[in-house]
Amino acid sequence: MEINPPVAIVLLNESGRTTANQLQALFPDALIHGLAGRVKQADLTFQQTALHIQELFRAKTPIIGICASAILIRCLAPVLANKLAEPAVVAVADDGTNIVPLLGGHHGANDLAREIAAALNGHAAVTTASDVHYNIALDSPPEGLAIANSQHLKSFMSAVLSGETIKLVGHHDWIAHSNLPFSDAGQLNIEITTQSRTGNDRSLIFHPKTLSLGVGCERNTDPAEIIGLVKTVLDENNLSPLSIGCVSSIDVKSDELAVHSVAQYFGMTPRFFNAELLEKEAPRLKTPSDVVFAEVGCHGVSEGAALVAAGETGNLIVAKHKSKRATTAIALATDPLKSNNIGNAQGKLSVIGIGPGQDLWRTPEASHLIAEATDLVAYSLYLDLLGPSIAGKTRHDYGLGEEETRVRAALDLAAKGKNVALISSGDIGIYAMATLVFELIQHEKKSMWDRLDIQVTPGISALQAAAARAGAPLGHDFCTISLSDLLTPWDVIERRIEAAAAGDFVISFYNPVSLKRRTQLHAAKEILLRHRPDSTPVIIARNLGRETESVAFVSLIDLDPEQVDMLTLVMVGSSESQIAETNSGNKRWVFTPRGYAGKMKISTLKTGTQV
Template sequence: MTPPIAIILLNESGRETAEKLQALYPEALIHGLAGRTEGADVTFQKTASHLQELFRAGAPIFGICASAILIRCLAPVLRSKSAEPPVIAIGDDGRNIVPLLGGHHGANRLAREIAEKMDAHAAITTASDLNFNIALDAPPEGLALANPQHVKEFVVRLLGGEKVRLDGKSRWLSQSDLPFDEDGTLTLKITTAAGKGNGGLLLYHPKQLSIGVGCERGTEPEEVISLIRETLANMGLSPLAVGAICSVDVKSDEPAVHAAAAYFGLTPRFFTATELERETPRLAMPSDVVYREVGCHGVCEGAALAAAGSEGQLIVPKQKSKRATCAIAEAPFRIDNKNVGKSQGKLSVIGIGPGQDAWRTPEASALIGQATDLVAYGLYLDLLGNSIAGKKRHDFGLGEEEKRVRTALDLAGEGRNVALISSGDIGIYAMATLVFELIDREDNPEWNRLDIQVAPGISALQAAAARAGAPLGHDFCTISLSDLLTPWKVIEKRITAAAEGDFVISFYNPVSLKRRTQLHAAKKILLQHRPTYTPVIIARNLGRETESVSFVPLGNLDPESIDMLTLVMVGSSESRTTQTNSGGRSWVYTPRGYSGKMANDTQKTGTRK
């Protein structure tokens, strides 16, 4: 999947243009330079390295900056123009749009599109675009060029005055300004058949073939791929004309099916057995055995026909290898893979950190950008700002944790790309555990077939430690003081063990409106095992505008001053405070024993290391 468009904002002077672009492309994310911009969806520190990372990932880049900045930053990673994503330079005022790279991979088209919608000027310099209003090596989605290496020679001959003959149907080609003539010496051919082009023949393959596959559980991917390749070759069909790889939904988590689709640059699509059974009258080789096992009379033929639509034709009946089958149907139109059947459902279980954009990982931002549906406590979605524009929100209140997770699992089971979101790290006192608990407990086949990915976030204890200095420099633990799910006797036992072990302890959920005694009890236990001057960090609303971080000695900790938005971190007996800036700034740290090691090294060698 192509990463979302990255709108690069280096100065606030380009803010209005960036927001206009994001309104035109809601899936795009604004990437802002730290210290120079505010409120970006993604914040970066170093322009060159960030741009290079985006370029390598294949993300289209809209740079609101001088062309030279993009050129100098990306020059070290330029390799092949056949694989580069669109890179467009846009002036701060949005009046000039310059496609720099990937002109025939979408940059020219996007530049024209932006210019038209923003009443700007697109500086297109490609010869075929300027003379014939078309980029012959950049066909639209659903049409693949078999011999791009011959485009240059073909265009040179066009510019030399030769005429073109169109063999087949294509609105994209016929509506251009190409010099068409039935007796032309150059040919543009549209066909699903395999072939070889040359300097006078450009061969385009419309993605009108659908391939249905079936296989035994655990079949090696290479067997399925080889069967498809051999079947296409035997029938003289081009692999570039394949628009869909499909199967029955019980195979939606089968690695071999996914590998076969990926081989053709596609994501696999799936149909229910009921949907495939409707294709029975059109099957060439219906099977009662398959019906008894799966619930339909044919998997590969049925899937191929279902993808090709009611006017599609089965052109290759079921072909077999040792453990796999495939069949091919042809549609009278381009197959839109995204609208065929359904995809394997994806559930991204994401921690977004304490709420500050700069503390959200690129992985989390990318998964949120790819999702169609977002499930979370409403406040967490509000923290994401414009980065979720155009996505479907499923808001839940506090205390509705199981509802949230069930909704996320069910939506993903429908074939959607769902992000289940929590602040902090979603695996620490959050939703990730409940996801796997419900899957394990209920054995729902729709849930069991999901593609699940867990993305970590910066947890409250990490954020608090960073603000305070280095209190987690040695062994530490976390303990939740909420007894809603864990009996107080168990929590008390854990506090005692951590106190005796001299761990730095981060207390999550220290108090609530109704629960006020636990932190008092924890303080009493800790004072039995560590001194009253042990530093305690009180961190509230981390990463947000109302953030506050303060230190008190353990003996002076007042549990009544703590609220439910606060994390309390108690140092070990070794933790201590220090000051910088001429005594103006306090820090807490926990030594790891380096001073003792240095002393021993000095004794042994007579020198300080």
């Protein structure tokens, strides 16, 4: 069973941990949402149960709550509004013995409950009348079938439960094999067709997704033009938009906004084929074009794409239609189309920073993109830090020092239509992989890389993590400097240190030392001592956000570069940076004043208030 968006497994207590892990194994894309302070490890954590569950519900996220049914009912009662738009909500007992679909029964909850029950050897407490009496939920058709007039279901089913019979027009196994009371002389009607029909409370219309829509367009075509063309062609041929099972085109259009827009209009993502595959359909084209062949290498884009997607037994039922800058054609497949199994999607590369690695410091956007990805590319340690959240995904592990190899691999995988996550600790845009992605694209000019959907998402950097652990050392102007001279000459680095020292910036030193490089931090210390006091606080932060984390303060004069390793960030305060102490735990904090104290003093003098 495919559920989109991914299921949220809501865990409120460790007593349900075993069940949560079993559910995540059943639904590999699902994330475990754990209540902070009650759940030890989760993909996402939350503080307020009701608000978090309501937020998931509003986002139409299917929810599996490992808790009492009453908890979910009380949490969601304030946001219940539209029965036809609610996601699946299922309550599961801590031990997995009882599974109760609470909301969205005919939008996946009943099937979800049955699937969970089968996997956990539990009992699915399904209570909806059509499921109980007829072994079918007409408002929850399977993939590949859509109902046109769900608003009439209630009155239709009332008539069935009152004893009226149904005449079936057309065929679909899911409906035909149910226990519905069919009769050739039925008073009610169920019709299965690709044609547009207007149903009513006596007649339900179902549309099989057997129409394959091929599209083509000139570069930068207005999306409204291609959408308008497709709608006109559907209307002229009396075809239902609900029967469209795939929207496809040639791969050189995989980055074309108009193509993505028309697919999105019909609720799907476009699929793409190369010219060689499209050209194999030349004998079946109704309007082959030598001009198109000269341009892209096949004799027809929209007709060819429609036919390839429909398969060998499909037929072209609407030949190419043209607008000023776009074309479309429609083929009919013998079976419902599964768009995600056809051709290739536009390749996606998510360039992701995961912060120090711990779940609490990973952004929801990063977790979401990782959950969506099919392939993960990273230094092995970074993938290990993600734990069970990447179960079922293809790992591409690389060692240290293989940065360019990693990025090339990620770009090439995405160019094959994969959804790829290139992952780095910290913020991937700070001394990390993001810049190399764009350098390679810019310098190598590979068309297959140019067509990728690229998204960069930030992570908590070592700079931010160290500052948070230490207090507020970045309260005023600051900068970062990498002491690695592998890619930047030392004389350039030295000039930057001198300038930052003279400018009295708080300085975060990345890559302060390595096994072979031990002198640079010594040199930096000497430069800084010429510009700021010996007592300037220095923060030495190692393995931030991990079990072996350590954060220590020393004065600049006492900084010993030989005690620093390659997993350490060194942050040197400005001449204004200070150390404060709090009584709780005798805690010391470093902060850099921004000038608020002076401002408050001026305000006090103006008002005459004594402090």
